[in-house]
Amino acid sequence: MHSDFTYSKAPSHTWSTHSEGQLSVDVHETKNELIVVAPMAGALAQDLQINVNNDLLTIRGKREVPFDSALDQTHHTECYWGPFSRSIVLPVDVKGELSQAEYKNGVLVITIPKRSIHKKIPIKIVED
Secondary structure (H helix, E strand, O other): OOOOOOOEOOOOOOOOOOOOEEOOOEEEEOOOEEEEEEEOOOEOHHHOEEEEEOOEEEEEEEEOEOOOOOOOOOOOOOOOOEEEEEEEEOOOOEOHHHOEEEEEOOEEEEEEEEOOOOOOOOOOOOOO
């Protein structure tokens, strides 16, 4: 097997540019923050976009095929190459503007501080 791979665009006849793969994620919670972990081997940091909008986290990116030759035949395929995205509803209120992301060894780790709400909001009952 050739170990000197370079990342390049996928042959257009092999992978569809219209489909989008779904990214696997883990969501963990500590006392003060949410930690979202997403393995994405083969993606480059500059190809990733991460957005938090209220309680919705969206991760988009792409993984380029790690070889630059036309394929005569594919025997087995499990890895997804091309664009991917994942949107998840976060389980708690967060301070999205204070989020941080680290991408190392093919694993994205997003840390999002939780918004602490200690205020009880009474709800008025209206009778007909």
